[in-house]
Amino acid sequence: MSKVLWKPGTFVYPIPAVMVSCGTMEKSNIITVAWTGIINTNPAMVYISIRPERYSYKIIKENKEFVINLTTRDLARQTDWCGCRSGAKYDKFKETNLHKEKANFVKCPMIKESPVSVECKVKEIKKLGSHDMFIAEVLGINANDKYIDEKGTFDISKCNLISYANGGYYTQGKKIGKFGYSVQRKKKNKTKR
Numbered sequence: 001m002s003k004v005l006w007k008p009g010t011f012v013y014p015i016p017a018v019m020v021s022c023g024t025m026e027k028s029n030i031i032t033v034a035w036t037g038i039i040n041t042n043p044a045m046v047y048i049s050i051r052p053e054r055y056s057y058k059i060i061k062e063n064k065e066f067v068i069n070l071t072t073r074d075l076a077r078q079t080d081w082c083g084c085r086s087g088a089k090y091d092k093f094k095e096t097n098l099h100k101e102k103a104n105f106v107k108c109p110m111i112k113e114s115p116v117s118v119e120c121k122v123k124e125i126k127k128l129g130s131h132d133m134f135i136a137e138v139l140g141i142n143a144n145d146k147y148i149d150e151k152g153t154f155d156i157s158k159c160n161l162i163s164y165a166n167g168g169y170y171t172q173g174k175k176i177g178k179f180g181y182s183v184q185r186k187k188k189n190k191t192k193r
Helices: 055-063 073-084 092-096
Strands: 018-023 028-033 036-040 045-050 065-070 116-127 132-143 162-165 168-171
Touching (some): 018 055, 018 073, 045 055, 073 092
Antiparallel strands (some): 065 116
């Protein structure tokens, strides 16, 4: 088997498909973003990349805050719709029957139906070409308690999160291991005497 060389492009897939809410509780918008990720642990920092001509770009640039709302199989249609329609013409919360939920640290709403909403404060905007990158500090993470197990651990496998790859939406698979499992020592069986 051999590899085929393609021209340079964006092909680090899959990536999360998220709905980013911005604005205020009274005047808000949702933009679907697939260019997002983690960039630092301490302080916790993330990024989203948006084209400057998008309606939400100006809102986020002015308010310097947004919420990343993870999306699920059940939210796939709303996720796609919010990525295809402009907030300049539509009230996306109303059109998609999504509900606003007050955030703890930012003025923009969280999406109630999302299993996880990440409140973010913009620290820097980097102009990169077709997109500008909003680098933000994570102020708070809001997780739906129905996905938290009896040990207090968030069970991401129950969410049916979706990702984006090469123009398509995909559900995530099952857990196949945990960090460090390849080098973890096997526990010795202790026999009782």
